[in-house]
Amino acid sequence: MKVQANGLSIEVEDHGAGGGLPPVLLVMGLGMQLTAWPAAFVRALVDAGHRVVRFDNRDIGLSTRLDHLGTPNLLWESVKLRMGLGVRAPYPLQAMADDAFGVLDALGIAQAHVVGASMGGMIAQRMALAAPQRVLTLTSIMGSSGARHLPGPKRDVLQVLFSRPKDHSEPSLLAHYVRVFQAIGSPAYPTPPAELRKRILDSVRRGGYRPACTARQMAAVASDTGRAAELARITAPTLVLHGTDDPLVPVACGEDTARRIPGARFVAIPGMGHDLPPGVVERLLDPLLPHLRLGSPP
Incomplete structure (x- = not known):
């Protein structure tokens, strides 16, 4: 269903009536749709008694596209970032956090547990900073504090991420995304090839191929350089989950996030990369x- 949030049309899926426990808001990562949250993960939260809300971030899936804002030059912006200069983004990460609050408002939810994956973890951090009274707990999965000294993606992973499909046909897009997800995936929990292909095709058919949208989201993340210094203000009980074999956002990024948030608990998942395959889901839920x-409430 569509809701109006922060002046945008946001696609939302609302699962379960809730079994007396507060709702859980799931915030997905860079260029990923709400369907990237595994059904088994959502079902486990619903079975535990939570109402679960997941949504397409702005610029992805079935939510509003912001093509009128243009496409950032990521190469130039990355050079500026390395030089310590400000990154120019079409919109800030805080705007994406405001979208998430808008989703809660549209559904009449005053408070929620907020669980974010990758960029979604960074959006969740922004939410906990902006409105602590609304975030019951914070969970950051394979995210980062954004501190400048942290390690970045492996070079071969970057090459795959910045590659382009031959054309926009389904076979080309399928081949492209298979390479991407194999490059960032969990070495101890490989997704069966047939399942991976199905997930990719379902995603492409639902939301299409949107490199410009992903570039705008990436610029929003890169421009959020002050968040690391602010994390000490987070008061929500915080859990940081990260794979030890993440080639895109190395585990040091999760460790740094947990160090910066007072009282945060850090849990490393051996053999997990930068995805949510079967096997990893169970280890996250534990x-x-x-x-x-x-x-x-008790």
Whole structure:
């Protein structure tokens, strides 16, 4: 269903009526649609008694595209970032956090547990900073504080990420995204090839191929350079989950995030990369479900 949030049309899926426990808001990462949250992950949260809300971020999936804002020159912006200069983004990461609050407002939800993956973890951090009274608990999965000294993606992974499909036909897009997800995937939990292809085709058919949209989201992340220094103000009980074999956002980024947030708990997932395949989901839920109880009524 569509809701109006922060002046945009945002696609939302609302799961479960809730079993007496507070809602959980799932915030997805860079260039990924709400369907990237595995059904088994959502079902486990619903079965535990939570109403679960997931949504397409702005500029992706079935939510509003912002093509009128143009496409940032990521190469030039990355040079500026390395030089310590400001990155120019079509919109800030805080605007994406405001979108998420707008989704909660549209659904009449005053408070929620906020769980974010990758860029979604960074959006969740912004939410906890902006309106602590609305974030019962914070969970940042394979995210980062954004601190400048942290390691970045492996070079071969960057090459794959910045490559382009031959054309926009389904076979070309499928081949392209198979390479991407194999490059960033979990070495100990490989997704079966047939399942991976199905997920990719379902995603392409639902939301299309949107490199310009992803570039705008990437610029929003890169421009959010002050967040690391602000994380000490977060008061929500915080759980940081990160794979030890993440080639895109190295595990040091998760460790740094947890160090900066008072009282945060850090859990490393051996063999996990930068995805949510079967096997990893169960290992995320083991610490996540008890964590959510910290902000829920007895």
